[in-house]
Amino acid sequence: KCLNSDQMKANSPNVKKVFIQRDYSEGTDIKFQMKFPQELEEYIDRQSFEHLIDTLNTIYSDAETMSGRTCCESCLACITAYLTYICFDTYYDKKCLNSDQMKANSPNVKKVFIQRDYSEGTDIKFQMKFPQELEEYIDRQSFEHLIDTLNTIYSDAETMSGRTCCESCLACITAYLTYICFDTYYDKCLKKVSAFIDEQNDTIWKPRNLYVTDPIERGLRVIEIVIYEPMASHPTADHPNADNTNSNSVTNNRKP
Known part of the structure; x- marks a missing residue:
């Protein structure tokens, strides 16, 4: 679920994809770069992009933080030969394995x-x-x-x-x-x-x-x-032309 989040994949041949790379400057913890891609400038404002990446980084960081709770989960799993994982979701599951639900609750x-x-x-x-x-x-x-x-x-x-x-x-x-x-x-x-x-x-x-x-x-x-809903219904103030661009993109995804 976490690695296969709800990506709206269009079947049109003119679709572009932008990849946000991992940030390894502070180690191997799950963290993504905050650099705003130029390819997105005409579609979304920098603040919305940074809010998305910052929220994801915060959730992953919280999920990977070593705490008394996670230590107890690990010890209990070893003691019971991991049978506890059959009975309940771990803290990591609850934090990270709900990306589809997070997007489904967005305002648009x-x-x-x-x-x-x-x-x-x-x-x-x-x-x-x-x-x-x-x-x-x-x-x-x-x-x-x-x-x-x-x-x-x-x-x-x-x-x-x-x-x-x-x-x-x-x-x-x-x-x-x-x-x-x-x-x-x-x-x-x-x-x-x-x-x-x-x-x-x-x-x-x-x-x-x-x-x-x-x-x-x-x-x-x-x-x-x-x-x-099409992002055209929520155009950004910085990019007034985003309305037409996003409207055409969504129309390509709909049933003919």
Whole structure:
């Protein structure tokens, strides 16, 4: 997650990429250079760029700082042969492995929520209705494929079978200690959902300035779809021409 953050990759051949290099002047700690690239001058102001890099550097520095908490995590992991990592996220995970969520909470995005479908009961199922807010970004077929696949996986996960019955009985007999040693079938289905959403985001949704959030992050109540608004709606005072430039860039990413 940290190394594959939510990058909106355009499919246009005239896309340019700017790489911000690591800063090794103070050692090998994770830190990026604050130098403002000339290629970005007509798109964004220096202050916004420096705020981004400074915030990232602060988070990475905090995650790598040796503290009593991180020492205890390391010692406890060694003592329990790393079984504790199966049970909870480390401090580093909580600090760094949420780059997609950080971008989804930025001020230049809109969010669309796909509600649960309770027409057939309380099983996990989401509505297939295509939101009007997404019409200019993605086609109906891609949306319905996403929702239908998710509903199929959740239905399979909740199906009562001999395997799930054995898992439940074994968990009761061992006071749920077996859950530390292996994932249940339901857990595997949730991981399958996460992998499917990641694949869909990378191939279909991100190139269209959209991002689908894993439903488990919203308690399986809704599916959150983030719409990244064009930067043209927030032009900088230093660069009045940025409006036309960014508007054309975003238009290339949308569905024809």
